[in-house]
Amino acid sequence: MDSHKPLLRDTPLDDQHLVRYLLGLLPPPEADRFDELSVVDDEVAARLRGVEDDLVDAYVRGTLAIDLRERFESHYLASPRRRERVAFAAAFARAVDQAPRPAAAPSRRVRWMPALLPALAVAAALLLVASAGLLFESVRLGRGLSIAESNRAALERRARDLAQEIADLRAANAEIAQQLARAPVAPAAPDTKTIALVLLPQTRSAGTIPVLNRPAASTDRVGFELRLEANEFERYQAGLRDPTSNKVVWRSEWVAARASAEGASVRVAVPHALLKPQHYTLDLAGRTGTEPAHVVGSYAFEVVPR
Amino acid sequence: MVNQDVVREDAKLTPDTFASLLAWLDDGVDSNGERYLDVRRRLASYFDRRNRPAADELADRTLTRVAITLAQDGAISTRPPARYCFAVAKYVLLEDLRRDRRLVPFDESRATETTSVPNYGGVAAEHDVRERRLDCLDHCLQQLKAEQRELIVEYYAESRQMKIQRRRELAVRLGISMNALAIRAWRIREGLMACVTQCRDRR
Numbered sequence: 001m002d003s004h005k006p007l008l009r010d011t012p013l014d015d016q017h018l019v020r021y022l023l024g025l026l027p028p029p030e031a032d033r034f035d036e037l038s039v040v041d042d043e044v045a046a047r048l049r050g051v052e053d054d055l056v057d058a059y060v061r062g063t064l065a066i067d068l069r070e071r072f073e074s075h076y077l078a079s080p081r082r083r084e085r086v087a088f089a090a091a092f093a094r095a096v097d098q099a100p101r102p103a104a105a106p107s108r109r110v111r112w113m114p115a116l117l118p119a120l121a122v123a124a125a126l127l128l129v130a131s132a133g134l135l136f137e138s139v140r141l142g143r144g145l146s147i148a149e150s151n152r153a154a155l156e157r158r159a160r161d162l163a164q165e166i167a168d169l170r171a172a173n174a175e176i177a178q179q180l181a182r183a184p185v186a187p188a189a190p191d192t193k194t195i196a197l198v199l200l201p202q203t204r205s206a207g208t209i210p211v212l213n214r215p216a217a218s219t220d221r222v223g224f225e226l227r228l229e230a231n232e233f234e235r236y237q238a239g240l241r242d243p244t245s246n247k248v249v250w251r252s253e254w255v256a257a258r259a260s261a262e263g264a265s266v267r268v269a270v271p272h273a274l275l276k277p278q279h280y281t282l283d284l285a286g287r288t289g290t291e292p293a294h295v296v297g298s299y300a301f302e303v304v305p306r
Numbered sequence: 307m308v309n310q311d312v313v314r315e316d317a318k319l320t321p322d323t324f325a326s327l328l329a330w331l332d333d334g335v336d337s338n339g340e341r342y343l344d345v346r347r348r349l350a351s352y353f354d355r356r357n358r359p360a361a362d363e364l365a366d367r368t369l370t371r372v373a374i375t376l377a378q379d380g381a382i383s384t385r386p387p388a389r390y391c392f393a394v395a396k397y398v399l400l401e402d403l404r405r406d407r408r409l410v411p412f413d414e415s416r417a418t419e420t421t422s423v424p425n426y427g428g429v430a431a432e433h434d435v436r437e438r439r440l441d442c443l444d445h446c447l448q449q450l451k452a453e454q455r456e457l458i459v460e461y462y463a464e465s466r467q468m469k470i471q472r473r474r475e476l477a478v479r480l481g482i483s484m485n486a487l488a489i490r491a492w493r494i495r496e497g498l499m500a501c502v503t504q505c506r507d508r509r
């Protein structure tokens with residue numbers, strides 16, 4: 001299939017470039033070209049799917065760089081199909097990470113027993129297969145070849161781990177559900193003690209937009225309390241969106257909700273310098289463990305001059 | 307090569323036109339339908355990256371139109387066949403975008419920036435979904451051969467910087483290239499995901 005080679009040659013194909021494509025960070029002409037290559041070019045298609053799986057795995061394992069993670073959440077997770085991929089990856093990565101790594105083929109040579117070498121090679125191969133099989137089965141190695149003997153303890157330990165694997169996953173799942181029910185409460189962050197504005201969850205009907213009198217310039221940060229309809233996640237992150245550019249101009253740390261008589265809420269402190277006299281929204285996302293983030297709600301407010 | 311008159315036609319595939327499509331996509335190398343599945347998956351991913359909600363349906367629509375053109379004209383000279391499919395897919399995408407605008411006016415740029423909306427009170431349901439997924443993953447992993455399990459554990463296990471080295475060693479041990487290893491691992495993973503999806507939908 002030489003006809004598509006020229007397209008490929010003038011296009012960078014390193015993994016970082018493919019990640020940028022998957023996260024919608026390439027300029028449109030380049031993204032268009034990758035669109036075509038992703039369908040037409042076998043090499044690009046193969047590389048892309050490998051890079052995509054690694055990207056998703058990095059996200060569910062929490063090893064993605066912060067800037068990529070934010071982009072991943074705002075762009076990649078916008079698609080239900082891709083969210084399904086991420087949900088699968090979360091379970092898959094956990095199963096893979098908890099599984100024992102297959103033992104490498106033993107390199108030890110028994111020089112004084114050359115007649116046994118073929119049998120030992122077979123035993124080594126069997127060990128490789130057996131250790132993989134331990135993902136979901138208890139395998140007992142009771143036979144007395146010396147190589148098997150030296151690996152028995154490790155294999156039995158792995159076997160115990162593996163026999164519990166699915167049970168552990170279920171237990172973790174149940175724990176997450178319990179954590180949601182318990183609604184963990186975190187102490188207030190030091191810089192959110194003074195709340196300038198309490199924002200309620202937006203209802204379907206359009207109401208009056210809360211107004212914030214722009215605090216004095218000496219104020220470093222402006223505290224907001226975002227009331228929750230339901231405290232469903234372990235941690236929350238607020239993003240300040242400027243409606244004029246539709247860009248998120250600031251994000252908070254991931255913080256736990258607080259409980260009060262009025263119900264659960266999230267407190268964040270927005271840098272004063274970012275707030276100009278105009279409308280804003282605070283977009284709140286929630287997540288539990290390494291699960292993908294979900295949009296919890298959007299809180300609109302208006303900043304007016306003092 | 308592609309015109310809008312062609313791509314606007316919608317019709318059902320007959321067994322003969324479908325067989326012709328498979329043969330044309332194979333381009334002289336019999337793949338037992340693998341090539342069709344591969345192209346269809348690439349098209350669906352393309353539509354999905356363009357944020358089309360019915361990506362699979364659009365991929366099917368694209369291939370149906372290609373098949374009908376093939377049946378009507380007797381041949382399509384564009385090579386590779388996937389290039390022609392992509393050209394048709396672009397029209398299908400434009401049509402879908404236009405249809406969307408007619409039905410539901412919305413700010414697409416805003417829509418693409420949002421993540422999933424939580425289903426309030428749906429925690430129990432989500433918990434059930436996760437449980438079913440784990441049950442199905444358990445079931446599907448057991449369907450794999452031992453060497454397939456070994457391969458995916460080695461290939462996909464977390465180890466950050468060591469990942470490339472570990473994969474290289476695995477390729478050497480299996481006596482295959484890194485590309486062949488990547489394809490093999492990906493096929494097992496995709497098969498597993500398809501198995502989990504089917505299993506979950508059945509329950």
